[in-house]
Amino acid sequence: MNPIIHIYNFAFFYSLFLIILAAVVFHNKISIFYHMLFISITLACLGFLQTACAEEMQTAVFANQILYLGASFAPILMVMCYTDLCRFNLKKILLVSALSIAVVIFICTCTIKYTSLYYKSLYIIKDNGITFLKKKYGILHNLYYIYIAGTNIIGFFIAIRSFSKKHEVSFITSGLLIVSMILSALCYGLQQVFGWKISMVPVSYVISETMIFLLLARIRLYDIKKISTRYFDETKSTGFMIFNKKGKYLGSDTTAKLWFPEILNLKLDCSIDNPSTEFLKTISLWLEEFSTRISYFECGEKIIGARIYDLVEFGSKVHVIFLSDDTQIQRYTKLIENYKNKLEEDVEKKTEKLFKIQNDILISMANIVENRDNNTGGHIARTSDVVKIFVQHLIEKEKYPELTEEFSERIIKAAPLHDFGKIAIPDLILNKPGKFEPEEYEIMKLHSAKGAVIVNKILNNADDPAFKNIAVNVAHYHHEKWNGQGYPEGLKENEIPFEARIMALADVFDALVSRRVYKDSFDYDKAFKIVEESSGSHFDPELCSDFLECRTILENLYSSYNSN
Incomplete structure (x- = not known):
């Protein structure tokens, strides 16, 4: 079997495997866009594989339509996943426009029999047992280039912009996304420079898909809201901070930041260096010598109790600093203590x-x-x-x-x-x-x-x-x-x-x-x-x-x- 078929086979089955693995591991813990992205990439890889194996023109055209079903929507879905990973609010007009273009592109690939706006002509050639679909592009095909370029530019912008959000997005996340896009671009560039017959698009898809999957396994640790709904009662009377097993800061909820504004100065994926307040000094000490402890801190008129726990989130152990408004309890305790001391006296x-x-x-x-x-x-x-x-x-x-x-x-x-x-x-x-x-x-x-x-x-x-x-x-x-x-x-x-x-x-x-x-x-x-x-x-x-x-x-x- 030709090596090209092996590469396309690997890309398809690997993508299919990631769909199943994502469903099992993440289930409903991630956005639907991630599952849709994995499905789109799998369809695109299937289209490349079926085109290479096609024996006649009709089969090759159908395979090309499957390819575009995935390739048309994968770029915009990837951008939507980037916005989620990087906590970036992309304007809806851009998303709607990009999605509309993806729909138009896919419709155009399905109208070859009726119009020459996207494809002027299609024919197949065989080389060493591999079928190649040769195309003469029409004027609307330029829309696809604009679409790909635009989604890549938006993706790079989101990843680079996220570096400035060091208190919300891990620099590791931003860096890996940029590396993923560079590798994908490099694959496509090498194909054009060396004139390879094999399309490197499936390879670039697999790289991006793998990188996103790995980031998902890690990035879910930073999803403070989702973790809180599973473990804590989200009210204004409780808050928390999360650190990984190495004591690096993963995030905190709004209540914790409200009570202790110094948390805003912590960087994601970094340890607490040179703690500036008694609260951060205490937390730093707990993380260095982990043990179940409790301390109380005065925050204005409130008395906040801090406790440290171990949790396992997505297979990784994390340290959770649970914060609670213990003002009333401490006042009662102090009242009882004063009464006790007076009685003893x-x-x-x-x-x-x-x-x-x-x-x-x-x-x-x-x-x-x-x-x-x-x-x-x-x-x-x-x-x-x-x-x-x-x-x-x-x-x-x-x-x-x-x-x-x-x-x-x-x-x-x-x-x-x-x-x-x-x-x-x-x-x-x-x-x-x-x-x-x-x-x-x-x-x-x-x-x-x-x-x-x-x-x-x-x-x-x-x-x-x-x-x-x-x-x-x-x-x-x-x-x-x-x-x-x-x-x-x-x-x-x-x-x-x-x-x-x-x-x-x-x-x-x-x-x-x-x-x-x-x-x-x-x-x-x-x-x-x-x-x-x-x-x-x-x-x-x-x-x-x-x-x-x-x-x-x-x-x-x-x-x-x-x-x-």
Whole structure:
């Protein structure tokens, strides 16, 4: 079979294949003009094939009429497709005029038997098994040349003009259309220059048809209106932007542009370079590290929510930035949040007030207990101040990990409760003016264990279990000694709770520098010397060393007591 027949066969069946493929892939998702274009090109290719295979004049003439049925309408249909691809509004007068010319041309090809205006004569020749229809053209055939030239000029103009619409039409689309037209013109030009017997028109048709099909598969991603009707409810309360999987901008709807005018500066098929606003910076970040997120932006009096989703459109994954007017929702949320914060603030104030009342009650109870003991007037207040100074000093040293702000607040609050157990000691022993007898001292030592029981019962339903534990430990173990010779449990070293070791230093120091009925107060030198000598026996040696560093502050504290 002659190679020319192979080329015509390929052009026809390839065009037929694209008709079927377009129907399957695009169905009703593209304009009818595209389907009509593919059908016209297929008819033209069929006309070329049938003419080449014709055995007699009548068949060749009929094949020529089929060829012109496609060739007459293909140029104007191609222009209409260009206007759609390039978002170009061509004046209706031009379309109607071009379409009218196409109809006239086709009618003329069908009147060979009746007039010589289009064809003066037709005859066939055969060359290597190929039939060629030789024609002598009439005056109206010039109309066909004008028609072809005019539609090509319009096509070039539309493609080139679309470069200026970079925010609406991808420069790739414009460029590919121009390349398609140049290749088609090149095919026809080469045929004329080299005098080829084969017509290159089917080849140029196939090139244009393929290019348009490929653009359709891609250009549908930019059809924001059609995508929106499939996925979103087109109202003024929603908007969206679309990016391809590489983060290149494909388009946005009118609402999105109204809310965020900076979108108008984005170029199709380009990434967001040097984002100028917080909105574009956020979107750019989302596209670089894709994840489902939500952010809110103020647009005048509106609060716009932005979310990112993945969609698959025509077989390609796209990122959609969905925008919604969340003004009312955010106002309600803010109102609820303000109410919540106000409620939390009120609860916090009431809780704080309750804690203060609770603390005042505990202090009052501690004072009641202390008032039973004639030997230790003011002991509770003084030891509380000493614990506060000592703990603050320990925090500043930053060497005790257990000594947090919360811990310090709790031990300061617990300090006044350390002698609660004295309420269970008989008055005769508690207020004895002299030293205790051995059996009396044993009874007196019970106050620490009894105090732990009492404090535990009082704070059993407290909202702060950690405070209860510290208060119980302070009451129970503040008479334990580092060497294990203390009471009531005979604990030693780190077996003694940390808070009790702190309380022991404050308790003993106050006893040394304060007057008792059975002794005078010691001066500071003697008191601090006793404390230092008791390091490692009575007191935790590390805490004792730190306590001695507080000497100046403690002397000033007790001097202020004496001045009052």
